[in-house]
Amino acid sequence: MLEELKQQYGYLFEEDLLQEINNVGTYKDIPEGFKLIEIGDYIKSMPLLVSGAIKILREDEEGDELILYFIEQGDTCAMTLSCCLGNAKSEIRAIAETDTRLIMIPVTKMEEWLGKYKSWQKFVLQSYHNRMSELLEAIDTIAFLKMDQRLFKYLKDKAMVNHNDVIHVTHQQIASDLHTSRVVISRLLKTLEIDGKIELHRNNIKILEL
């Protein structure tokens, strides 16, 4: 446990803090597809990612989804941070993209550590910065790219966080993540295949250009 923690966060936190995290934190193993946070949830503890990846989604009034970004090991969810410290509802949905290992930190400790450990304060602020950058990148993608480019970026990102150039996903799932229709995705995927960038199979897609 402590070893794993040190491996991921040792370069960030001092020995005392690592010990405290190990003592008060709860380790959790989450299976792929598990919903970690729902929109409107009040968050009572904050997850530190030890291994795996999490998909962060936004939803509109009609219930249509849109992927914002993936979180990887060594990261935390700044949205959660934000909600914990502000005692506000979650504005996003979080779903385990792969099997994932977390350490859950109670919100009370988070606040205590902000005053106690300089490295924790730095980590929290750095996390906010990172998440802000990710949100900006999401905006760039949605606003400035055409659907075919968004799709290819999505495929590459997904291959990246899964550490696998073959991604297991249906056209319908992609369409949901990108907030478009299945037909559009099938059409664009076919074009990408013709261009030699991917290989299409049932339930999975192989990315050739990474």
Add this chain to the structure above:
Amino acid sequence: MLEELKQQYGYLFEEDLLQEINNVGTYKDIPEGFKLIEIGDYIKSMPLLVSGAIKILREDEEGDELILYFIEQGDTCAMTLSCCLGNAKSEIRAIAETDTRLIMIPVTKMEEWLGKYKSWQKFVLQSYHNRMSELLEAIDTIAFLKMDQRLFKYLKDKAMVNHNDVIHVTHQQIASDLHTSRVVISRLLKTLEIDGKIELHRNNIKILEL
């Protein structure tokens, strides 16, 4: 000076902190249209808005812009916060939407106060939360709304921060802010006028439904 400060921030900060802000902060009056922050800038001091409004923009590789949101009095720029504390380059452009009055806080003080004043820490975290919410709203707008709805929302937001239902702007400027073409904006504006939601004049638009 101090009076103004107290009016805007008195309910947030304790007396000592207000005094310190007043002592180390530099008051600045910025004219409408002035560029406060450029993409790539290193930020050495952080602005607290006393009055007025600031427009926050994102840019793609081709130099095309996109409005993210407006900042109003009582706010600060969390992007700036983020950059100051992380010593990173600005990822956004900030332009005075109206004549604006600011207090500039040196980055060294910002960090010092994080440890010293609980209320400052809370303010910084709250600012991050607010900005995150604004970014999410920007994403919703871009991803889920059609251009006609985005346009009308833009007009209403602009009227709001200017405290005026007549907004002074050209079709070309709107097109830049929304990252589309002038012709598209003219077309949609005409439809909005026919629907009785706005009145079109040269260089200004009156919003009828607020």
Add this chain to the structure above:
DNA sequence: TGTAATGTGTAACTTTTGTTACGCTATTAC
């Protein structure tokens, strides 16, 4: 005062994206 620059309206057309419909195949449930 004439001329250039700016701002707006509109038509015609293209591209991109979204929708509907239907056929085919692989997988799953029973």
Add this chain to the structure above:
DNA sequence: GTAATAGCGTAACAAAAGTTACACATTACA
């Protein structure tokens, strides 16, 4: 084994957004 379901391909069409072109009015200013 057979029916039902899920996944994918494709055509035909519709809607939204982007592009090009041009006319005309107002404003700036030489």
